[in-house]
Amino acid sequence: METQVWSSYALAIFALLLLSKFLLQKKLKLPPGPKPWPIIGNLNLMGTLPHRSLHQLSNKHGPLMQLWFGSMPVVVGSSVDMARIFLKTMDLNFVGRPKTAAGKYTTFNYSDITWSPYGPYWRQARRMCLMELFSSKRLDSYEYIRTEELNSLLKGLYNSCGKEILLKDYLSTLSLNVIGRMVLGKNYMQESNGNDTVVAPEEFKKMLEELFLLNGVLNIGDYIKWVDFLDLQGYVKRMKVLSKKLNKFLETVLDEHEDMRRRAVIENDESGKKKVKDMVDVLLDLAEDPNLEVKLERHGVKAFTQDLLAGGTESSASIAEWAISEILKKPEIFKKATEELDRVIGKNRWIEEKDVSNLPYIRAIIKETMRLHPVAPMLVPRTAREDCKVDGYDIKKGTMVLVNVWAIGRDPDLWDEPNEFNPDRFIGKDIDLKGHDFELLPFGSGRRMCPGYALGLKEIETSVSNLLHGFNWRLPGNMTPEDLEMEESFGLSTPKKIPLTTVVEPRLPLELYSVL
Numbered sequence: 001m002e003t004q005v006w007s008s009y010a011l012a013i014f015a016l017l018l019l020s021k022f023l024l025q026k027k028l029k030l031p032p033g034p035k036p037w038p039i040i041g042n043l044n045l046m047g048t049l050p051h052r053s054l055h056q057l058s059n060k061h062g063p064l065m066q067l068w069f070g071s072m073p074v075v076v077g078s079s080v081d082m083a084r085i086f087l088k089t090m091d092l093n094f095v096g097r098p099k100t101a102a103g104k105y106t107t108f109n110y111s112d113i114t115w116s117p118y119g120p121y122w123r124q125a126r127r128m129c130l131m132e133l134f135s136s137k138r139l140d141s142y143e144y145i146r147t148e149e150l151n152s153l154l155k156g157l158y159n160s161c162g163k164e165i166l167l168k169d170y171l172s173t174l175s176l177n178v179i180g181r182m183v184l185g186k187n188y189m190q191e192s193n194g195n196d197t198v199v200a201p202e203e204f205k206k207m208l209e210e211l212f213l214l215n216g217v218l219n220i221g222d223y224i225k226w227v228d229f230l231d232l233q234g235y236v237k238r239m240k241v242l243s244k245k246l247n248k249f250l251e252t253v254l255d256e257h258e259d260m261r262r263r264a265v266i267e268n269d270e271s272g273k274k275k276v277k278d279m280v281d282v283l284l285d286l287a288e289d290p291n292l293e294v295k296l297e298r299h300g301v302k303a304f305t306q307d308l309l310a311g312g313t314e315s316s317a318s319i320a321e322w323a324i325s326e327i328l329k330k331p332e333i334f335k336k337a338t339e340e341l342d343r344v345i346g347k348n349r350w351i352e353e354k355d356v357s358n359l360p361y362i363r364a365i366i367k368e369t370m371r372l373h374p375v376a377p378m379l380v381p382r383t384a385r386e387d388c389k390v391d392g393y394d395i396k397k398g399t400m401v402l403v404n405v406w407a408i409g410r411d412p413d414l415w416d417e418p419n420e421f422n423p424d425r426f427i428g429k430d431i432d433l434k435g436h437d438f439e440l441l442p443f444g445s446g447r448r449m450c451p452g453y454a455l456g457l458k459e460i461e462t463s464v465s466n467l468l469h470g471f472n473w474r475l476p477g478n479m480t481p482e483d484l485e486m487e488e489s490f491g492l493s494t495p496k497k498i499p500l501t502t503v504v505e506p507r508l509p510l511e512l513y514s515v516l
């Protein structure tokens, strides 16, 4: 009997709560959007590629739209004006990140840069990026690493001339080796002196792919809290497995670095040159700094290191693969690109980083690739830190905010024939990739904009230009450009679903390949 009374009380309270929530929302003027279902909200409308599902919905409901992922309100901006409001005009209010299982389990409880909440810790992290990790002086000091690793990729391709190759394998090895040496000081993924590797390169690449995927998935438990413990999609289990592997790797890296620092070893790097300070050294220096506003703990150093490795690996490889795939579909673009390369660089040398500013057509190819295939099609989710009004609509504190840069990149009001790959649209136009031009935002904009964009761009520009300069490209067998699939697979990044298989032939005098 007593139980019955209690359950009626509980029911009445629950009904009252629901009613008050309903009345409150009635009073608020929320952005338009699809009607939510009880419990799941609008999760049923999300397909396997959420940026495409949201693009379709915004065509119906407008460039500012609100939906519900379970009980979480989600606002989506899909126009230049909305991007400018969220990322510039009201950036400070939308600079938060949502608390997700991915942030908790895969980034040492939100202690990395990407998922850490807005506050002194994150602000200090951004200062470290600006002043220490990505200063132009530091990036310049690593140029020799980028050049050596790119040469090794070009040599590898030359050795595979005439054979079918999976281009992404070469590209992700390049970015992993570059970022590995810059961040960790040596390549932990390569066998050295006959010793065992700490982790095999293929295994490490898989770990990073898994990290990107798990950081981009719609994990139901994040949005319907009371089913969280069931881990219905099995993602949380995968996150925990992955975080153990990453932690083991990062512990080894830190132990070795600390050991060398104790012994004050001044090492030579793999090419025999005096070792330049790597990014882990810089982070360990910072961790010892008594004047830091917020102490950088060991788990913070591991989380930052992981962010740098992840940010620097998958993105550039994925963009370069998209660029070559688009060019294979349109041979006339290859012709124009090589005309520019032959005119500006000539056929007797490779392209260096400083040459790229003289190659407007190549840079246009890269912009066009990032317009159609932004690595993070909805950037990284943000949250509203306070209640506010946008375009006359109420947005509640805690609302998740997505800026659909993929949709903006295909907006027919901004771009002629938006689905066509046409680099010429950028020639003579002053549109850059640095977050100033809101129609093209592959690195985001504002306070949370990608801190690694300069490094990412350098890698993409020099690799794509040298790939086009050094080789003629064709599709294998009887495959025609129309047969080439251009589907995406989803995660925090959006790589090609079916990796590109291609065949290369040398385009330059043969002696140039022997000096690599």
Ligand code: HEM
Pocket (backbone or CB within 6 Å): 113, 114, 115, 126, 307, 308, 309, 311, 312, 313, 315, 316, 375, 376, 379, 380, 381, 442, 443, 444, 445, 447, 448, 449, 450, 451, 452, 453, 455, 456, 457, 460
């Ligand atoms: C190569 C191409 C790259 C692309 C297209 C890219 C894109 C992005 C995007 C879209 C964001 C989210 C911005 C936002 O929320 O508004 C981001 C954040 C971030 N990126 Fe990149 N990125 C690239 C390279 C890199 C590199 C090389 C690194 C580091 C080595 C890096 C490290 C980060 C970090 C740490 C954040 C989080 C920033 C924060 O939340 O404060 N990225 N990136």
